[in-house]
Amino acid sequence: MLPDANGSTFTIPAPGDSVEVILNYVPTTAFLAAVNLDSIRVVAFIQNDGTKVIYQSAMQELRRDYSVTANTTNSDVIIENNSSAEFSVILRNQGLMDDTYNINATLDGPIGWTGEFTTENGTFPFGEMDSVQVVVGDSTDILLTINPNNIDGSGTIMLAYASKNDPGLQGSITFRALTETGIEILVVDASEDGYGEYVVNSLANVFSGTFGIISRNALNASVVLDNYKIIACLKGHHFLLFIL
Numbered sequence: 001m002l003p004d005a006n007g008s009t010f011t012i013p014a015p016g017d018s019v020e021v022i023l024n025y026v027p028t029t030a031f032l033a034a035v036n037l038d039s040i041r042v043v044a045f046i047q048n049d050g051t052k053v054i055y056q057s058a059m060q061e062l063r064r065d066y067s068v069t070a071n072t073t074n075s076d077v078i079i080e081n082n083s084s085a086e087f088s089v090i091l092r093n094q095g096l097m098d099d100t101y102n103i104n105a106t107l108d109g110p111i112g113w114t115g116e117f118t119t120e121n122g123t124f125p126f127g128e129m130d131s132v133q134v135v136v137g138d139s140t141d142i143l144l145t146i147n148p149n150n151i152d153g154s155g156t157i158m159l160a161y162a163s164k165n166d167p168g169l170q171g172s173i174t175f176r177a178l179t180e181t182g183i184e185i186l187v188v189d190a191s192e193d194g195y196g197e198y199v200v201n202s203l204a205n206v207f208s209g210t211f212g213i214i215s216r217n218a219l220n221a222s223v224v225l226d227n228y229k230i231i232a233c234l235k236g237h238h239f240l241l242f243i244l
Contacts, residue, residue, distance in 0.1 A: 007047070037062060066166035067095035068134075070159075075217035076176040078224075084147045087175045089159050091132070092139040100164040104129040105144055109155020109177070117159065118143040131164065144175070152182020154212030176214055184209040186228040190216035190235045199234060 001007075002023040013019045045057035074087040093099055105117045105126045115126040119142055124130050132140050146157055155177050162170035178186070185203065189196025200213045216233075225231060 007049075009049070037064065063094070063096055065095055065097045066099050066163050066169050068092065068099065068101065068161065068163060068169060068171070069094055070161060070171055070173050072173055072175075074175065076178070076215045078178045078180055078214060078218055079148070081148045081152050081179040081181060082150050084145055085177050087144040087146075087157065087159075089142045089144070089173055090139050091134060091142065091161060093134040093136055096136065097165065098133065098135045099166075100131050100133045101140075101161045102129055102131050102164060103142060103159070103161055105157065105159045107146065107155055107157055109146075109157075110148070110151050110153035112149050112151040113146065113153070113155055114149060115144065115146045115157060117145070146177050148177075148179055152179045153210070154178040154183065176212075176218075178212040178214050178218075180224050181227045182210060183212050183228060185211035185230045185232065186225070187211065187213040188216055188219065188231065188233040189213055190233060196234050199232060 002025055008021050008023070010019055010021060040062045041059050042062055043057065043059045046055045047053065048055065069092050070089055071092070072087065072089050077085045077087075079085050091101060103117070103119060105115065107113060107115045107126050116123050117126070117130075118124075119130050119132050120140060121130055121132065132142075134140050142159060144157060144159060146155065148155075157175045157177065158172050159175075160170070160172040185207065187196050187199050187203070189199075196213050196215075200211065203211050219225075
């Protein structure tokens with residue numbers, strides 16, 4: 001409670017006038033380690049010190065000097081090995097200060113797969129870094145392209161971003177791509193809790209063939225599933241197995 005539990009005394013201004021009360025709090029290292037800043041809200045209220053009647057109150061999300069969010073409308077994809085897949089990410093500056101973000105993308109997939117990402121500055125191969133400037137309240141679009149180059153398999157694509165002004169402010173978004181051919185077991189994770197990864201890890205210990213994982217959102221009417229020998233679908237705590 002700022003400045004303390006007694007609050008700040010001020011005189012109610014005349015109609016049409018205003019009064020400003022400035023309060024500052026410098027968080028300690030222990031405070032920052034114990035709380036999630038994204039879940040904190042600031043609450044202020046005006047109270048009669050004598051009757052304790054509350055005249056007015058307001059709540060507002062905590063805004064830091066540097067804050068960024070990353071969103072995407074894309075899901076994982078199943079594609080032909082001779083086509084490409086695209087993923088888009090929107091970085092939005094939700095802080096109080098203009099900021100610059102370092103951007104890079106990586107690919108964990110079959111040898112021969114290639115990828116590139118495009119920002120307002122141009123197109124860069126995976127592994128290189130670019131920096132984009134975003135003013136307060138604005139956003140920037142990033143496009144990622146993955147190309148299997150006629151090679152069957154599955155891959156994980158990760159876009160990472162980090163603030164240049166706040167070294168601790170960083171994050172990433174991960175996408176998955178899977179070819180329609182060359183995969184024996186397809187794991188469809190519809191659990192929304194990442195339980196499909198447990199199935200994949202188990203397969204890696206006992207199965208010597210090829211397998212891959214995809215989210216439920218990747219399945220649509222245009223996706224061809226005929227070439228998979230086994231489809232394992234995980235929904236919550238339920239496990240469905242289809243042998244084709």
